[in-house]
Amino acid sequence: xxxxxAQLKPLQGVRIIDLADEKAEYCSKVLADLGADVVKVERPxxxxxxxxxxxxxxxxxxxxxxxxxxNNSGKLGITLDLxxxxxxxxxxxxxxxxxxxxxxxxxxYLKTLGLDYESLSSIxxxxxxxxxxxxxxxxPNSKYKTSDLVACASGGQMYVTGKxxxxxxxSYGNQSYFLASLFAANGIMLALRWRDLSGKGQHIDISLQExxxxxxxxxxxxxxxxGIVPCRQGALQWNCSSDLFPCRDKFVxxxxxxxxxxxxxxxxxxxxxxxxxxxxxxxxxxxxxHIENIQDIFSFWTCMQNSHEVxxxxxxxxxxxxxxxxxxxxxxxxxxxSRGFFIPAQHPEANNKFNVPGPVICFNGSNDLKWQRPPxxxxxxxxxxxxxxxxxxxxPAGAQGNQxxxxxxxxxxxxxxxxxxxxxxxxxxxxxxxxxxxxxxxxKIATGAExxxxxxxxxxxxxxxxxxxxxxxxxxxxxxxxxVKKCDVVIENFTPRVMxxxxxxxxxxxxxxxxxxxxxxxxxxxxxxxxxxAALGPTEHALSGLTDLTAYINGKSCSIGFAYADHISGLYxxxxxxxxxxxxxxxxxxxxxxxxxxxxxxxxxxxxxxxxSLNGNSVKPVGNGPMWQIAAPHGCYPCKxxxxxxxxxxxxxxxxxxxxxxxxxxxxxREGRFDxxxxxxxxxxxxxxxLAGWTAGYAPQDLVKMxxxxxxxxxxxxxASDLAKDPHLAARGFFIDLEHPVLGTIRSDxxxxxxxxxxxxxxxxxxxxxxxxxxxxxxxxxxxxxxxxTYVEGGIIA
Numbered sequence: 001x002x003x004x005x006a007q008l009k010p011l012q013g014v015r016i017i018d019l020a021d022e023k024a025e026y027c028s029k030v031l032a033d034l035g036a037d038v039v040k041v042e043r044p045x046x047x048x049x050x051x052x053x054x055x056x057x058x059x060x061x062x063x064x065x066x067x068x069x070x071n072n073s074g075k076l077g078i079t080l081d082l083x084x085x086x087x088x089x090x091x092x093x094x095x096x097x098x099x100x101x102x103x104x105x106x107x108x109y110l111k112t113l114g115l116d117y118e119s120l121s122s123i124x125x126x127x128x129x130x131x132x133x134x135x136x137x138x139x140p141n142s143k144y145k146t147s148d149l150v151a152c153a154s155g156g157q158m159y160v161t162g163k164x165x166x167x168x169x170x171s172y173g174n175q176s177y178f179l180a181s182l183f184a185a186n187g188i189m190l191a192l193r194w195r196d197l198s199g200k201g202q203h204i205d206i207s208l209q210e211x212x213x214x215x216x217x218x219x220x221x222x223x224x225x226x227g228i229v230p231c232r233q234g235a236l237q238w239n240c241s242s243d244l245f246p247c248r249d250k251f252v253x254x255x256x257x258x259x260x261x262x263x264x265x266x267x268x269x270x271x272x273x274x275x276x277x278x279x280x281x282x283x284x285x286x287x288x289x290h291i292e293n294i295q296d297i298f299s300f301w302t303c304m305q306n307s308h309e310v311x312x313x314x315x316x317x318x319x320x321x322x323x324x325x326x327x328x329x330x331x332x333x334x335x336x337x338s339r340g341f342f343i344p345a346q347h348p349e350a351n352n353k354f355n356v357p358g359p360v361i362c363f364n365g366s367n368d369l370k371w372q373r374p375p376x377x378x379x380x381x382x383x384x385x386x387x388x389x390x391x392x393x394x395x396p397a398g399a400q401g402n403q404x405x406x407x408x409x410x411x412x413x414x415x416x417x418x419x420x421x422x423x424x425x426x427x428x429x430x431x432x433x434x435x436x437x438x439x440x441x442x443x444k445i446a447t448g449a450e451x452x453x454x455x456x457x458x459x460x461x462x463x464x465x466x467x468x469x470x471x472x473x474x475x476x477x478x479x480x481x482x483x484v485k486k487c488d489v490v491i492e493n494f495t496p497r498v499m500x501x502x503x504x505x506x507x508x509x510x511x512x513x514x515x516x517x518x519x520x521x522x523x524x525x526x527x528x529x530x531x532x533x534a535a536l537g538p539t540e541h542a543l544s545g546l547t548d549l550t551a552y553i554n555g556k557s558c559s560i561g562f563a564y565a566d567h568i569s570g571l572y573x574x575x576x577x578x579x580x581x582x583x584x585x586x587x588x589x590x591x592x593x594x595x596x597x598x599x600x601x602x603x604x605x606x607x608x609x610x611x612x613s614l615n616g617n618s619v620k621p622v623g624n625g626p627m628w629q630i631a632a633p634h635g636c637y638p639c640k641x642x643x644x645x646x647x648x649x650x651x652x653x654x655x656x657x658x659x660x661x662x663x664x665x666x667x668x669x670r671e672g673r674f675d676x677x678x679x680x681x682x683x684x685x686x687x688x689x690x691l692a693g694w695t696a697g698y699a700p701q702d703l704v705k706m707x708x709x710x711x712x713x714x715x716x717x718x719x720a721s722d723l724a725k726d727p728h729l730a731a732r733g734f735f736i737d738l739e740h741p742v743l744g745t746i747r748s749d750x751x752x753x754x755x756x757x758x759x760x761x762x763x764x765x766x767x768x769x770x771x772x773x774x775x776x777x778x779x780x781x782x783x784x785x786x787x788x789x790t791y792v793e794g795g796i797i798a
Contacts, residue, residue: 009035009363010579010586014192015390017041017094018075019103022049022174023146023208024132025071027181028102031188032074033359034579039098039380039387040075041091043082046377053628054611054619056349062377064349066614067628069374070356070606077375078384082113090384095120097390099195100128100188106145107137117203117756127201128191130184136207136754141728145713146208149624149634151176153647154715155212156219156723158636160561161550162232167636168645168717169232170624171560172549178604180211180752182571187753189578190433194408194758196585202757210734210752213723215567217421217537218456223720224747225455230720231643235547235559236295240288242538244324244547244557245299250307251324251557253542254298257284259319272301320523320534322542324557327612327619330545330602331355338528341599342613345371354614360600361576361593363583407434407758412581414489415480416440416464420449421537421563422597423493423521424460425570430489430577431463432751432760438465438483438776439767443798446769453742458766462738462748466767467776468798471502475796480504482781485512488584489577493521496531506592516590517580521573525596535597537563544601545608551621568604569597625684632680633659636717637692639700645717646700648691648707653677658710663694738765773797 011034018028018040025040032038040047049071050062057064080087092115095101101120103110110116117129131137134146135154144150152158152170162169187204195201213220218238222228235244242255256263260282267273274297280286287294302310307323314321323329336342342355358369380387405411412435416427424439431437439461441450449456452466469476481504484490490509492499499505499520506518520526523535538559541547547559576593584590602609607628608619624635624647631651639646650656656677660669668674668690673683680687695703700716707714716722723729736750743765751760777783777797791797 010583011036012586013037014100015039015098016100016102016188017098019101019105020132021047021104022052022067022071023177024102024104024130024181024184025049026178027130027132027184027188028075029071029073030181030185030359030575034361034363038075039094040072040077040375042077042079042377044079044378046079050377051629054607054615054617056347056614057351058615058617061349066610067607069347070610072374073356074372075375076380076383076387077377078381078387079378082115088113088115090388091115092120092123093388094384095127096124097388098124098127099192100130102130102132102184102188104132107131107133107142121201125201126195126199128188128195128204129201130188130204130206132180132184132206132208134208135728136210136732137205139728139731141708144708145711147649147651147713148174148176148627149647149649150713150715151208151212153636153717154209156216156718156720157212157560158647158717159719160216160219160230160232160238162552162558163234164232166552167624167638169550169552169558170636171564172546172621173604173608174627175564175604176208176212178568179215179571180206180208182568182575183211183752186429186571186575186578187755189575189582190408190753190758191755192582193578194405194755197405197408200757202755205754205756206752207732210729210732210749213729213734214749214752215564217562217564217566219562219720220723220749221455221459223724225743228720230561232561235557236291237538238562240291242536243295243298244542244559245295245302247302247305247307247310252302252307252310253322253324253538253547254302254310254314255320255536255538256294256298259317260287262317267297267301270301272297315533318534320536320539322535322539324542324547325545326548327545327605327608330543330605331609331612333543335524335528335530335598336602339525339596339599340369341596341602343369343371345373347373350614352614354610356610356613357599357603357606360572360595360603361579363579363591363593405434407761410434412436412489413487414438414491414577415483415487417490417492417494417499418521419445419493420566421460422566422569423491423573425567426519426521426573426577427464427491428460428462429570429574429751429753432762433753433758434761435489436465437463438467438487438772440480441466441468441769442470443468443769444470452766452769455743455746458740458743458746459748461766462762463764464767465772465776466770467773468770470795470798471504473796475791475794477502477504479777479781479791479796481509481512483776484509484516486780487513488515488517488581490516490518491521491573491577493573495522495534496520496526510590510592514590515584515588517577517584518590518592519573519576519580519595520592521569521595521597523597525599526594537566540565540569540597540601543598545605546601549605549608549619549621551623553621553623553625555621555623565597565601569595569600572600630677630681632677632684633687633691634684635688637688637695639695639698639703641699644700646695646703647715647717648695649713650680651713655712656680659707659712662706662710662712666694736762738762740765741768770797
């Protein structure tokens, strides 16, 4: 949601051509929501993603796919055969007057047609092309086939999700596609800003594997800094800080680290604390070692309670507790309803009205939003001559900023009030691409995830400056306002009451800087009955339906093994900053963008939410099975070695025959029940058992090399060690080393947004607490040395 001052769309006048399939359709959908004119170019007859369910009225058909509806709303649609000479000419004419192209074809395919970035940029030097593929444009695995299952396995998500005594588990929904699309959308916004400064376009290379690997929270941090290979823990959070517990009606998520003493006191009052009142339990490490005892005692209490009572009790104490919601619960959620997150919709292939998730980033408020249905295949073919004749973008090249900049955000100053993961993940992206990010900290709360000399903090705060202010002091708040005057952006991720209590909300900040861009990222947004509720990533997983659906078939919910929602929300927040800067550069006025982390997480379940609203279908977990396509085999299979696994996804008859050939055509593969994809799907359980007997004889890396060599989508289920030693990631330079003044050499993931002309910078490790106080207060604000020292000694700069 956004303040009413903003009545324009940030990308108004920007034209984007969408050549992508289901791997990247969401990228241009998000940009369409921000005002871009998106033209979806499909093959004659329509894109294959139109055959993916769920379907309107539960009846398959190319115009009835709810997945297609969700990922392609707000777009125009034309059909062209790019291998046909005349259609290719039409496409090139369209490219010549467009700003960006989004595509997801196998690397090298467009070059065979003369439609690769080099060829297209020769006719339009300002063109931006974003390529979203399984393993990127370069490296030894660049031609490997992919799918969401393959990406989640190869990127490390699956290994840490699920139960330790079962197969690794893929997160529900096509999460790798959403992740990569959000990285690509950020990349396009960065490239547009650079194009506006320089007049030049560039190529953006997004790898699904890298997108997943860059959003694993603790996984790589623990491996590189402690030598720990994180593993699956069911619903128990990786740091033993939260878990799922049964109530009379549903499950709830409880957190119990920072809340420990209060929670024990609560149980003790009910004579249900058992031995938890003993001093030993106050030690966090002791609790981790005896977590089963905690689980038993808490379960005994919760099973006597109603889930809503537990949720409300926890939130009344500012505990980030949550109910494990179903899709039905999400559609009826009072907070989402109060904020107008769901938009009424109609479609000619729907018998009744229904609701769809609205944009996470909204610049006009939610009340006037209207859903623009996706195009019928070829619906706008007759408009092609008009589409080719087009006025220039509303953001002409070299219109503003420093045209000598080396990075898109050079010269942009960000005052960063964020903490934990979601906010710092957003500002890390801004810093990587040239923004001067000043992180505002306080010695009072620089602990845990905000402790500067820890690897966790270092991973999310590279390239930033650190200052300290005790914002409980009026003098410190005045200094903050002085800094706001000199900044382009303020970003924060507190509950709304925090900035209000400090007198630093947007209404106050815009008085001192009318052109300020402010992005607020909170658990539930700045209005509605839940505005002041507390939340962490797992809170959002539970409330959005993601926890409920990330489960084995007919099994208990597992959720995702890390704070995935924080990564997603951080990507939306950085995209909001970039969009708001684009809007400010067009209008000269600032804007406040209010992002709800719950809404960001719900956006990942769009097709399932529409399916319930339109069809009344309450979707169930599919485990590692295919989402909305018929595919078999499609799953996770054991390999030689302890806890070693691979995934295999067979979508076509050609891939099945190749798999049979690789296996040596065993007798069971020739059984009649496996003759068709439908037959294999109907017999998938038996097929999985037979296939597992074969895969168990091979090391996963050897097996995947053999399968991919035969054109079969497959991947190792990578753990942290596999990722760290992956030759393909090494060839692409995915990991970087920075020198930290306390920790020494810190290795971490690089930014998955690979810009050809303005690649991300990695100049400095995360700062120590207050390391840049003197520079910021004396040089930037012009404070004299005596005043500075007085503020330091007085605990104001502290």
